[in-house]
Amino acid sequence: MWVFSWMSWRNSLKPPDSLVRKLNRLRRQERPPKREQGAKMGKRPRYHLQGTAFTGIWLLALGFLLFLSPPPDTGRCAPPPTPTAELVVRAKFPAGKPQPPPVTSTAAILVDAQSGDILFSHNATTRLPIASTTKIMTALVALEKLDLNKQVTVSARAVSTIGSKSGLEQGESLTVEQLLYALLVVSGNDAAIALAEAAAGSVEAFVAEMNKRAESLGLTDTHFANPSGVNNTKHFSSARDLAVLARTALQNPTFASIVSTRDFALPPLADGTKREFHNHNVLLGELAWVNGVKTGSTPYAKYCVVVSGSTEGVSLIAVVLGAAEDETRWKEARALLEYGLSLRPRTLLCDRGQLITQLDIGDPLGRQVNVVTDRALVARLSADQVATGTIFWEREARFPIRAGEVLGRLEFTCAGRSLGSARLLAAQSVETPNIDLLLEFWRRGWAPAFLTGRK
Template sequence: MERGKKWVALIALSILFAASMPAWARSSRPARGREDLALPSASSLPVRRTRISLTANLSVPTRQTDRWGATSDLGWFLADPEQLSAASALLMDADTGAILFARHHMERRSPASTTKIMTALLILEEGRLDEKVVITERAAAVTGTGLGLRRGQQITLRDLLWAILIKSANDAALAAAEHIGGSEEGFVSRMNAKAGSLGMEGTHFTNPHGLDNPDHYSTAYDLAILARQALRNPTFARMVQTREAHLAILTGRNGKVVKRMVIRTHNQLLGQFAGADGVKTGYTEQAGRCLVASATRGDHRLITVLLNDSRRWAEAAALLEYGFAALGGRAPSLGVSDGGSTDTPRGEGG
């Protein structure tokens, strides 16, 4: 009898103890640590994303990273800049236009999809972004990276611009060019006129997307001039620092069916290199890997251009890191190397 009373007392005490325990301790799920009890931080709260025709999630880098060895491996660049694998390279102070470093920067080379910087600039200067563009058979047939657009579909010029800058879509570039220029040829004529007005003496365009063509070329110096001009446009500057965008394509009879699509940037510096805020990647088999990149820290914005560079991310990070150090008086001046500027250009084509 006494033994039974003891069991009853033990059960009662167990019930009282369990009731007094906090909810996290009673959970049947494995404990993950006391930090689970803290209020969620702002970064962990769900982000509301509105449709982009729209809106985009901007990249706001908050810290430096060594992902490409930008800091720890800067020594190799300072010791011997000729170790750069880029066929052409340039680093420019975007505020003053001063060249902080350059190598073969006047050589004519294939710019690949960095061409789309010019395409985007003309769209912003001459187009109405809310207009709907009807996709032609010619635009739908463009090869390479694209949205998979089909003849008769409709999409706003704004969404085409997002696709051009974020996804590097060739079909979007041609569709926008036809819409603004009346034809691809008409738009390309405007591209070359704009290049002339900007002093891009080593540049000639044959298309709005950058696919290979022997008469389609530019220089690292010219592309830096172009990027510097384009970044002065607030809409362009906002778009090229965006990592993700939502598009809407109108299909079906009378364009009443909406096909939604999410696109993501090819620019690996965004969100990974402190201050990175643009600009455009490019690649074709003939051009190699190309990059026009920008970054801003404090009052300084830098632009770097790398053409035909198999190590474009690491070398862009090193050049930008060097530039900020040089502007702060913490790195020596490396000057300009323009040797070989009369060499036959490699990688002719977009």
């Protein structure tokens, strides 16, 4: 069957019409005039030699094509190579080392949320009152013990608690998920009591669970006396411990989703009163890459905040405790996050349309395909980090190849962490070799000048 296909394809090859006409004209010119009887043989005319040479070159070219060109639909090349590292990218730092911002709050810390590395600290292990940042632990324990769809009936104790509230009514039934939003977005102390009673049967038993969880996380400077953070001399933590707690809580997808929510509403009350709330985290609206987590303030604890952000491969957690003014905690928390980014400058991993490699496709004419990226990739790298780009081929290179066709992907990683990927595209089309391509290739590179008209 293959032999028949090969022969059919070979027999279908015909030279261009212009070439046929030229051959016919040369053949007519080749015919020598009739010589008279007894005349001697003379030299053949020069045009006859030219025609013979042209015919010979044409046959050699055709043989070359038949020898090198594959039969139809069999133009496979060698299989794609195994994934190999192609690019190594390092961060480029501006002149001068970034300097940490001044901090006037009682304590502060900046942590890499992915590695846990401390990037900045100021009195980070000092035990301090933490106000409503307590509710990070309240939410974590509740999430670990309760189903989100469980219905919870609000008790009289929850409604009568002091401090900030989310407008719960005694006897109303809400889901655990709704109470978590009221706890973290609205900072409702009433929601904290309702969740504690639902998870452990009583507030006291729930607080014991909070302290047990703190011990399991290694929070050596932390002790809880209630689930809401109201003033109590036996209720304290440190900036370091809160950073560790927030880093753990943010690994829970439900927690991470709730603390990144800017607006929330509970069902209206029986009299039609609406319960609509806005997140107290100011930076959640000011910086697009900020995604949590919790505020807190009392006259005893002053102004506190735990804030997180993630952008271009960098995740940070900043904690500010004991700020004298509300504006101070936001100013210093923001300055800490921006300082964290300055330690990891924006680094271009690859640009859109960047030439990555030239792919050998086994073309008998020696043509290659330029492989380019479809998008730009940017990441933030520290001085000791290296990004590695690895090529993964997704198909075999075979004829024909169209411009823009996806050939594979370029994936960047750093210390085992993905930084993103770009598709690898063919920059130009490559047609299957045929008689026309061979003749054009021959005309440009091999053909004698007297046949092609070149000077």
